[in-house]
Amino acid sequence: MNAPSAIRNQRSAGLLHLQWPDGSTQSLSHTRLRAACPCSQCRAARLAGRIDLVNAGVSLSAINSQGYGVQLVFSDGHERGIYPWDYLAGLASPIGG
Template sequence: MDAPSTLRNSRSEARLFLEWADGGRREISHARLRGACPCSQCKAARLRGAIGVVDHDVRLERIALQGYGVQLVFSDGHERGIYPWEYLRELGSAALCS
């Protein structure tokens, strides 16, 4: 899957907004992104049922492009997950944009 044509992080709204050339639009809360981290440690924790509650105040601090996706750095210090574009598209809810 191609990278989105638009990628915007809103700290004030605590949401990541993505838009693809085909018209697909998604928005994902920072807490949802953090809770769905695809790194091996977070995946293993989810499989063991040992996941903690993500603080609703967690914020996405930095985005590092990785070609097939993005590495996200959160305010709680977590920065291990690389989120592929297709995963973000599936994870997000369709944005209602006027």
């Protein structure tokens, strides 16, 4: 999957907005992104059936490009997850387009 044509972090609303090359848009809450972290530690916890609650006040504090996706850094200090573009696209259904 190609990278989004635009990425906007709306901290005040707790949303990450993505616009894809086909014109579709997607908004993901910071809480949803943190809960769906694809790092090995978080994946192992989910596979083991352990559901950790994510603080509703967690926010996205940095977005670091990794070429095939982005590393998201959260206000709770978690920064291990690299979110490939196709993974991000699969977290919510696009709207518009």
